[in-house]
Amino acid sequence: MVISLDESVPNVIAKGLRMRGIDVTMSSEKELMGVSDEEQLAYALLQGRVIFTFDDRDR
Template sequence: MLQPKLRFYLDENMDPEIAEQLRQRGIDVLAARDVDLLSVSDGVQLRYAVADGRVLCTKDAGFTDPTTWDLEHYGIVFFTDSSVSIGYAVNALQDLYRNETPENMKNSLRYM
């Protein structure tokens, strides 16, 4: 039986090229620009990810305080280096995709 796989949503703080490279590797990923969610609040970004069943990926430290969000989510991946390279982000998310399940990611905050 196939195990469910992670699906990612990259907020506007993440380079959309990361999404392009992940798609080329067969990973289900959307970027904020793909769904016309540029310049919207953090809450809107997170609610979109939740509604679409996706792990939110960000460099926005506003997402690192779990008491801020009063809803269950499919996981948040926070890149601590605001100048993270595209290659590093792609490899880190691909590793997470290969090694984690949606169940394990639920309501978790991962630092990369």
């Protein structure tokens, strides 16, 4: 599984997943901070990644 974490996901989550051998990218690493959800999704789709978010405002 390859995962793209958006900016709302704490860094500790990425660290834990990587420790378990999971391929993870973060918005901050790919210059995707502050971009729209549509742009985040487009990046994930192009890379064949599952997108993971933790947006409090969407609850």
